Amino acid sequence: MAEIVVTQGFNGGIVPAKKGDTLKVQLPENPTTGYRWAVDTPDSSVLALTEDDYQPAGEGIGSGGFRVLRFAATGLGSANLQCKLSRSWQSGPPAMLFSVRVTVT
Helix, strand or coil: CCEEEECHHHCCCEEEECCCCEEEEEEEECHHHCCEEEEECCCCCCEEEEEEEEEECCCCCCCCEEEEEEEEECCCEEEEEEEEEECCCCCCCCCEEEEEEEEEC
16 A cells, blocks of 8 residues: 655646555645635545645745645546635636546556
8 A cells, every 4th residue: 555645747647546545635725815625526436535634834924835635545446536726705617626537456
C-alpha cells in the first residue's frame, strides 16, 4: 500500500493506483478569499474520501495553504475525481476545476 501524492500538475491526467493505496490530493487554497475546494463525489465503489483538511502554508494573516484530500482506493475500476474551487454564496461556474481519472488495479 502506497500513498500517491496528486497535485494541480496532474489536472486532466490519469492516475494509476492499486487497491489499498491512498491518494493524497493537495490543491492550493486561500480560505480568507472565500474560495474553497469542494469534491464532487467519485464512484464510492472505487474511491472513498477519508480526510478533508486545510493546511496553512504560513502563519501570517491571510496567507494561503493547501486543501488536502485523502481517498482510499477501495475497489477495482476507474473513477473520475473532480474538485471545484468556488465561493459557497456565489452561483455560476466555479473559478477553477481540477479533474483526474483514477484507475485502480
